[in-house]
Amino acid sequence: MKHVYFIESGVAALFAKAGGDRANVEIGTLGTRDFVGLDLVHGVETSSHRCAMQVAGEALRLRAADFGYLLSQIPEFRFLLLRYAHVVFIHSSQLVACNARHSLSQRLARWLLVASDRLSSDTVESTPEALSRAIAVRRAGVTHEMQRLEQAGLIRRRGDTVSIVNREGLENISCSCHRVLRAASATLRKPGRLPHHTTCKAQLVNRHGVLWSSPGGEAQS
Numbered sequence: 001m002k003h004v005y006f007i008e009s010g011v012a013a014l015f016a017k018a019g020g021d022r023a024n025v026e027i028g029t030l031g032t033r034d035f036v037g038l039d040l041v042h043g044v045e046t047s048s049h050r051c052a053m054q055v056a057g058e059a060l061r062l063r064a065a066d067f068g069y070l071l072s073q074i075p076e077f078r079f080l081l082l083r084y085a086h087v088v089f090i091h092s093s094q095l096v097a098c099n100a101r102h103s104l105s106q107r108l109a110r111w112l113l114v115a116s117d118r119l120s121s122d123t124v125e126s127t128p129e130a131l132s133r134a135i136a137v138r139r140a141g142v143t144h145e146m147q148r149l150e151q152a153g154l155i156r157r158r159g160d161t162v163s164i165v166n167r168e169g170l171e172n173i174s175c176s177c178h179r180v181l182r183a184a185s186a187t188l189r190k191p192g193r194l195p196h197h198t199t200c201k202a203q204l205v206n207r208h209g210v211l212w213s214s215p216g217g218e219a220q221s
Contacts, residue, residue: 001045004037004067010057011115011126012036013134014092015050024050025099026134027092029111029181031057031118038088040064041071041081054130055115083188090184098177099136107135108145109174112155112164114181122164149173 007030014028014036027049030036036059039047045064062070071078098107111134115124128146132139146162149155154170156163164170171178 001037001040001047002064003061004035004040004064005051005059005061007032007034007036007057007059009119010053010059011055011118011124012051012057012059013054015052015133017048017050024133025096025136027095028088029054029091029095029114029118029134031115032120034118035081035084037064037067038081038085040067041078041085052133054134055119055124055126080188087184087188091181094177094180094184098175102175102177104135104137104141104145105148105173106175107137108142109149109154109170110178110181111135112162113167113170113174113178116164116167117182117185122167124162124164125160126162127160 009032012030012034013026014030015024016027018025030051036051037047039045071081098110102110108131111131112124115126116122126134128139128142131142131146135142146155146157149170150157152169154164154166154173156165
């Protein structure tokens with residue numbers, strides 16, 4: 001792993017390899033203020049997971065060597081990433097349970113709500129192919145379920161753009177996993193957890209270029 005990534009916009013997904021490309025299973029949904037490269041935090045230089053964009057966006061990239069230096073020099077930075085790693089663990093285990101036990105309609109509603117949270121917007125742009133990978137179903141199943149949600153007045157579609165028009169209704173269809181994921185993420189947003197995080201961010205921003213501009217793009221480790 002040569003680089004780590006700090007997502008600034010868009011939605012990315014972490015996939016566990018389960019055979020062929022179509023058999024990969026999403027184990028994490030990432031968005032603004034999320035991070036790709038946790039293996040390095042634990043001293044592991046390779047990753048067994050695949051990361052791809054689901055909704056177009058941008059990320060800041062940092063060389064692994066520079067990242068390691070910051071971890072060793074800024075205790076607060078390392079502390080935050082260890083807390084973040086715990087949240088990612090909660091997310092991953094919850095998504096595995098969700099994909100195994102909940103219906104297609106519940107999983108699709110959950111994904112749309114989580115993506116909306118990550119984007120801080122009720123409008124989500126994603127292709128049917130990306131959605132089918134995210135919730136581990138065939139494209140035809142996603143298309144049929146999207147039509148049902150639109151007919152119920154919960155979403156509105158135009159091309160690859162999906163707008164949530166009845167969030168409460170979508171939450172009623174979704175499983176409880178969305179609330180679990182949202183609550184876990186909220187633990188990192190509480191003030192006072194990391195006194196010097198602004199300084200850490202400034203040091204990082206000065207070192208990066210912009211990466212990831214289209215759905216399906218993958219992190220170049």
